[in-house]
Every structure is written in C-alpha cells, then in structure tokens.
Amino acid sequence: MPDFMRQQQRFSAHLRDPERASAPADIEDRRMKIYRDLIFNNLSSLLAGNFPVIHRLLPREHWRELVRDFLRRHRAVSPLFPELPREFLDFLSHHRRDDPRDPPFLLELAHYEWVEMALQISDGAPNEPPADLMPDGDLLAGRPVLSPLAWNLSYRYPVHRIGPDYQPQQAPEQPTHLLVYLDRNEQVRFMELNAVTQRLLILLQQQPAPNGQDALAQIATELGHLQPQQVIAFGTNLLIDLRVRGVILGALRGV
Structure with missing residues (x-):
C-alpha cells in the first residue's frame, strides 16, 4: 500500500476512535484536535437534529458515547447527508445491542423519528396515478x-x-x-x-x-x-x- 494511503487510513481511524487508534506521528496534536472536534461535533449536531427525542432523553455523556460508538463501529453505505438518519438506524439495528444503559425502546423510537424525514424525501409517489383511478370514485364498489x-x-x-x-x-x-x-x-x-x-x-x-x-x-x-x-x-x-x-x-x- 502506498505511504499516502497508509497515512489516510491512520488519520481516519484516529478520527473515528481517538482512544484506541493513534494519530499519525508527523501531525501535531493541536491540529488533530481541530479535526477530531469538527467531525464529532458536526455528527452529534446532525443526529440530534434528526433524533430530537432521543437526544433529549439520554444524559449528555450517554448521548456522546452513543455518537462515538456510531462513528467507531458503523461503516456508512451512502455519503449523502439526508441518508445519515438511515445509517444511524442501521447501526442501532445491527451493532448497538450490547449496552444495558440504552432504554429498551431506543430502536423503535429511532425508527419512529426517522420515518418523518424518510417520508419527506421519499420518491415513493408515482409520477402519474393509474389511468383508471377515479379520485371521487365509489369507495365501496370500487x-x-x-x-x-x-x-x-x-x-x-x-x-x-x-x-x-x-x-x-x-x-x-x-x-x-x-x-x-x-x-x-x-x-x-x-x-x-x-x-x-x-x-x-x-x-x-x-x-x-x-x-x-x-x-x-x-x-x-x-x-x-x-x-x-x-x-x-x-x-x-x-x-x-x-x-x-x-x-x-x-x-x-x-x-
């Protein structure tokens, strides 16, 4: 693997999990801290905006640990910001099953909060209704x-x-x-x-x-x-x- 790719991997691994992954040796910690804070705080803010009830219910440190766990363990499929709530829901469904501090309704509440945004950006509406659809048609006979x-x-x-x-x-x-x-x-x-x-x-x-x-x-x-x-x-x-x-x-x- 080329040196620059190894450097990128060390850099991103540290941003995901600074407690377990060392930062690249040739970058001073003051600079790394800027990136660490930027990544974590932006992610936390975005998730809090999409899951406001969960964010309000969990104690501050519990929420921060949940966000860190998501950043550390989840590998997103989509790079799009509107898909972030779905990625978080996928994380809760497949990875976050081992913390006894989590409320038992966490996954279902997250799904409920995700639904609102999912509907707003859904492309499920047909371009045209069926040709024989009657908007005022008889709902019993039809x-x-x-x-x-x-x-x-x-x-x-x-x-x-x-x-x-x-x-x-x-x-x-x-x-x-x-x-x-x-x-x-x-x-x-x-x-x-x-x-x-x-x-x-x-x-x-x-x-x-x-x-x-x-x-x-x-x-x-x-x-x-x-x-x-x-x-x-x-x-x-x-x-x-x-x-x-x-x-x-x-x-x-x-x-």
Whole structure:
C-alpha cells in the first residue's frame, strides 16, 4: 500500500476512535484536535437534529458515547447527508445491542423519528396515478387505492407518547399501530390506529386488492359481528375520512 494511503487510513481511524487508534506521528496534536472536534461535533449536531427525542432523553455523556460508538463501529453505505438518519438506524439495528444503559425502546423510537424525514424525501409517489383511478370514485364498489406515502406501522412500545415524562421500561401487552402519511399539503401527519383500522389497511394493500365493500364484509366476518351492516356503515365513513386526509387517492373500478 502506498505511504499516502497508509497515512489516510491512520488519520481516519484516529478520527473515528481517538482512544484506541493513534494519530499519525508527523501531525501535531493541536491540529488533530481541530479535526477530531469538527467531525464529532458536526455528527452529534446532525443526529440530534434528526433524533430530537432521543437526544433529549439520554444524559449528555450517554448521548456522546452513543455518537462515538456510531462513528467507531458503523461503516456508512451512502455519503449523502439526508441518508445519515438511515445509517444511524442501521447501526442501532445491527451493532448497538450490547449496552444495558440504552432504554429498551431506543430502536423503535429511532425508527419512529426517522420515518418523518424518510417520508419527506421519499420518491415513493408515482409520477402519474393509474389511468383508471377515479379520485371521487365509489369507495365501496370500487377498489380504494392507498397512497404510497402512507405507511402502516406497528411498534411494541407507544413511541408517539415517549418523552421526558413517559419512558416505559416494559412493552405493553398490546402493540401500538400508527399511520404516518403525507397529507395533500405535503405535511407529515401521524394517526393512531386501532387493530380493526389497521386490518382494513392491510386488506386494501393486498394484490389483487378487494373492493371496499368486500374488505369491510371480511372484517365483519373476522370480528364475528352480528350486524355486518353496522361495520360496513362505520367503515364507509372511515374510508371517506382517509380519502379526505390523502391516505386514499381514490378508487379503481371494481371487477
């Protein structure tokens, strides 16, 4: 390996982990400290901006050690700044599983905080809606089409409630279901779902998707409801509300 490449490797290894990797011998420490502080402080600031709740919850030294561990152990796939939160989430998923000081909800809370930015920069929206999509179409006779920027998520912990005054140490018996979506004004919105609404969204995402009437009838059957028409009537209003919110783009003609 050429000398300049060995020098670069020693330089970057020291910046990642100054306690374990020696700095290049021919660079005075005063100069190295400028780089050490610049790299660490910028990374800490960027992560704190993308994960504000985690940053607020963790004690200062715990946060700094977490950032240092990320810098030391993670090898990023993307050099792009907007991808930094995803890289941090990947680090928590695959490397940060061995520190008992971390709250048990750390990974799920990080995912919840990442979702907002991920939606804002997502390219999941189609360039053009399906040719036969009817924005005001019949949501019962037709097949409701969900926006690709509406994400149906489930967590063991109620991540949307976690903060300085609520930090559960054990997951509740029932999971938390959340719908995170971009509304018609391209603002990120969060909606807590019950199990029935989440099941409806799952059914509408199937391929081939059922029409609204069939999806609601199936839910009534699964619930063992004695008056299925009540479920269908309630579900019809729910479908209309989801279309107003921009979660449902419209309906395709039923088959």
